[in-house]
Amino acid sequence: MTKRMLGAVLVPLGIALALVALGIDLLGAGRWGGFGPVQIIGLVVGLALAVAGGILVRTNGRPA
Known part of the structure:
Protein backbone atom coordinates (compact mmCIF):
# COMPACT_ATOMS: atom_id res chain seq x y z
CA MET A 1 0.00 0.00 0.00
CA THR A 2 1.42 3.35 -0.98
CA LYS A 3 1.25 6.51 1.10
CA ARG A 4 -1.18 7.98 -1.40
CA MET A 5 -3.51 4.98 -1.08
CA LEU A 6 -3.29 5.14 2.71
CA GLY A 7 -4.16 8.82 2.57
CA ALA A 8 -7.10 8.09 0.27
CA VAL A 9 -8.44 5.74 2.96
CA LEU A 10 -7.76 8.08 5.90
CA VAL A 11 -9.45 11.17 4.44
CA PRO A 12 -12.97 9.72 4.07
CA LEU A 13 -12.58 7.75 7.30
CA GLY A 14 -11.68 10.93 9.20
CA ILE A 15 -14.47 12.94 7.61
CA ALA A 16 -16.99 10.19 8.41
CA LEU A 17 -15.84 10.04 12.03
CA ALA A 18 -16.11 13.83 12.37
CA LEU A 19 -19.60 13.84 10.84
CA VAL A 20 -20.76 11.05 13.15
CA ALA A 21 -19.37 12.95 16.13
CA LEU A 22 -21.21 16.08 15.05
CA GLY A 23 -24.47 14.31 14.24
CA ILE A 24 -24.76 11.93 17.18
CA ASP A 25 -27.18 14.27 18.97
CA LEU A 26 -29.60 14.00 16.06
CA LEU A 27 -29.88 10.28 16.81
CA GLY A 28 -30.43 10.94 20.51
CA ALA A 29 -27.48 8.75 21.48
CA GLY A 30 -25.60 11.34 23.52
CA ARG A 31 -25.53 11.06 27.29
CA TRP A 32 -24.98 14.78 27.84
CA GLY A 33 -27.27 17.48 26.60
CA GLY A 34 -25.45 19.39 23.90
CA PHE A 35 -21.91 18.74 22.76
CA GLY A 36 -20.26 16.21 25.08
CA PRO A 37 -16.61 15.30 25.70
CA VAL A 38 -16.76 12.10 23.64
CA GLN A 39 -18.05 14.10 20.69
CA ILE A 40 -15.16 16.54 21.03
CA ILE A 41 -12.67 13.66 21.05
CA GLY A 42 -14.36 12.10 18.01
CA LEU A 43 -14.32 15.40 16.15
CA VAL A 44 -10.64 16.08 16.92
CA VAL A 45 -9.56 12.54 15.99
CA GLY A 46 -11.64 12.63 12.81
CA LEU A 47 -10.19 15.95 11.71
CA ALA A 48 -6.66 14.78 12.54
CA LEU A 49 -7.15 11.65 10.42
CA ALA A 50 -8.50 13.72 7.53
CA VAL A 51 -5.58 16.17 7.70
CA ALA A 52 -3.00 13.37 7.95
CA GLY A 53 -4.66 11.61 5.03
CA GLY A 54 -4.62 14.81 3.01
CA ILE A 55 -0.90 15.19 3.62
CA LEU A 56 -0.30 11.58 2.56
Whole structure:
Protein backbone atom coordinates (compact mmCIF):
# COMPACT_ATOMS: atom_id res chain seq x y z
CA MET A 1 0.00 0.00 0.00
CA THR A 2 1.42 3.35 -0.98
CA LYS A 3 1.25 6.51 1.10
CA ARG A 4 -1.18 7.98 -1.40
CA MET A 5 -3.51 4.98 -1.08
CA LEU A 6 -3.29 5.14 2.71
CA GLY A 7 -4.16 8.82 2.57
CA ALA A 8 -7.10 8.09 0.27
CA VAL A 9 -8.44 5.74 2.96
CA LEU A 10 -7.76 8.08 5.90
CA VAL A 11 -9.45 11.17 4.44
CA PRO A 12 -12.97 9.72 4.07
CA LEU A 13 -12.58 7.75 7.30
CA GLY A 14 -11.68 10.93 9.20
CA ILE A 15 -14.47 12.94 7.61
CA ALA A 16 -16.99 10.19 8.41
CA LEU A 17 -15.84 10.04 12.03
CA ALA A 18 -16.11 13.83 12.37
CA LEU A 19 -19.60 13.84 10.84
CA VAL A 20 -20.76 11.05 13.15
CA ALA A 21 -19.37 12.95 16.13
CA LEU A 22 -21.21 16.08 15.05
CA GLY A 23 -24.47 14.31 14.24
CA ILE A 24 -24.76 11.93 17.18
CA ASP A 25 -27.18 14.27 18.97
CA LEU A 26 -29.60 14.00 16.06
CA LEU A 27 -29.88 10.28 16.81
CA GLY A 28 -30.43 10.94 20.51
CA ALA A 29 -27.48 8.75 21.48
CA GLY A 30 -25.60 11.34 23.52
CA ARG A 31 -25.53 11.06 27.29
CA TRP A 32 -24.98 14.78 27.84
CA GLY A 33 -27.27 17.48 26.60
CA GLY A 34 -25.45 19.39 23.90
CA PHE A 35 -21.91 18.74 22.76
CA GLY A 36 -20.26 16.21 25.08
CA PRO A 37 -16.61 15.30 25.70
CA VAL A 38 -16.76 12.10 23.64
CA GLN A 39 -18.05 14.10 20.69
CA ILE A 40 -15.16 16.54 21.03
CA ILE A 41 -12.67 13.66 21.05
CA GLY A 42 -14.36 12.10 18.01
CA LEU A 43 -14.32 15.40 16.15
CA VAL A 44 -10.64 16.08 16.92
CA VAL A 45 -9.56 12.54 15.99
CA GLY A 46 -11.64 12.63 12.81
CA LEU A 47 -10.19 15.95 11.71
CA ALA A 48 -6.66 14.78 12.54
CA LEU A 49 -7.15 11.65 10.42
CA ALA A 50 -8.50 13.72 7.53
CA VAL A 51 -5.58 16.17 7.70
CA ALA A 52 -3.00 13.37 7.95
CA GLY A 53 -4.66 11.61 5.03
CA GLY A 54 -4.62 14.81 3.01
CA ILE A 55 -0.90 15.19 3.62
CA LEU A 56 -0.30 11.58 2.56
CA VAL A 57 -2.36 12.00 -0.61
CA ARG A 58 -0.10 14.86 -1.67
CA THR A 59 3.06 12.76 -1.32
CA ASN A 60 4.46 10.71 -4.14
CA GLY A 61 3.51 7.05 -4.55
CA ARG A 62 6.26 5.53 -2.39
CA PRO A 63 5.37 2.51 -0.27
CA ALA A 64 4.24 3.30 3.27
